[in-house]
Structure formats: C-alpha cells, structure tokens
Amino acid sequence: MIYHNAIFYPDTKEELEKLVLPVQKKEEHKAFILPHMRLESIAHLYREVFASIPNGKRIVTLLPLHREVLEKDRKSIIFTPDERKEETLLGPVNIKKLEGENSQSYEEEEYSLELLYPFVASYTPASQLCPVFTSIRNAEEIKKLASFLISLDDGNTYFIVSSNMTGRIMDRNTAEERDRMISLLENKSHLMDLWQRGQISACGAPIIEAVGKLTSTAWHLIGLSDNESVAGHAALYAD
Secondary structure, three states: OOOOEOOOEOOOHHHHHHHHOOOOOOOOOOEEEEOOOOHHHOHHHHHHHHOOOOOOOEEEEEEEOOOOOOHHHOOOOEEEOOOEEEEEOOEEEEEOOOOOEEOHHHHOOOOHHHHHHHHHHHHOOOOEEEEEEEOOOOHHHHHHHHHHHHHHOOOOEEEEEEOOOOOOOOOOOHHHHHHHHHHHHHOOOOOHHHHHOOOOOOOOHHHHHHHHHHOOOOOEEEEEOOOOOOOOOEEEEEO
C-alpha cells in the first residue's frame, strides 16, 4: 500500500524521475545507513547507496518505529509486511516477507519504507526488498535483532538502516550533534549506552549497533543532506 506520496516524495512520474535517475553503478558495499526526510533533500544520498547494491540481490531494510508498539505487540521486536508486489510510479517492487509479526499498522505511520521504492524499482528491479520495522529498547533486544540478521547474512544480502543522525533539534547545535554521531560511527563506537542515557538521539542507533555485528569495518561517510535545519542527516556504508 502507498500511504505517503505527495507528502514526502513527488506523486508524479516526471518529478520522481528527476530525483532518482540516471541509474549509475559504483563499488559494492554490504551495509548502509540512509536518512529519512523529504526526498528532495536526500535523493542524492539514495542514488549513491543504490549504485552500490547489485541487481537481483536481497535487500533487508531496517526501519525504526517512532512511537510505542501496540499493546498486542509488546513481546515482539520484529514486524514485517506480507509478501506482495508493490506497484510504484517507476515500476514494481517485490516485497518479500521475513519471519515476524505483521507490520501493516506501522506502515501507515512510518514513511521511511516508501522512500526506498523508487530506487529499488529503478536500480534493483529484480531484487527482493525485505522490510523490517523494529523497536529496540535494551541490550538484550539488540542481541535478538543481531541474531536474526546474522541468520539472513548469506553473502547475497545487503542491509540498509533508515536512521537520522539526530532527533529534531532546530537550533545551531544540529551540525555539532550530527558530526558527533558520525564520528562515533566512524570509530565503531558502542552506541546503546549513549542512546539510553540520551547522549545521542539518532532514532536508529540501537539498530545500527545490531547491524554492526555483521560488518568488520567501521562506518564510512557518503555524504550529508541538503537541508540540515531541523535535524542531522547523513548516509554511510560499512563492509
């Protein structure tokens, strides 16, 4: 289902193609961090990331929930959509279901998944997109998520974490907090304690910690968004 077009990304094919094309190919990498905001300011980062993912592979995308899970889901940390073919303005996207509770109620509120659709359709149309919505609250849940991801790490799977570098700040400290988070990632620092103490506000910090169990390198900066007035945004890769 499409819920967020014309809000976070254009709802006409012509406008969307201007943000997504032309398709290019670059050196492959295993794991990525991409921000979520209006696509106009971050499309160049998405182009860079998808240029590094070969067509026909499995793409596991990890999407943080920005509100509390429903009462019925309190014991769960992994939520995935049913298998389907999502028809988008730039072509179909093959959604593959993974093990987990149904994510439909969360898809209606979280727009980050839909930002990926035009790039999957254009750059990796033969790939399977496997969305994982998750809410991680402690170190034990990081271990559970990491174990789940390790089970998917078959050499033909690429991982994308949707996360901003900061929460909403809207003042002159945005760049400072963003750059501090980037520095932590570049130094492969442990994030969970800092996140729990409120010393970093990246929404996907616990997920990034879990994905770090799959990579041997630190994170490397790809670039920043074109609009840093409200929060800090960046794209990074690791192998």
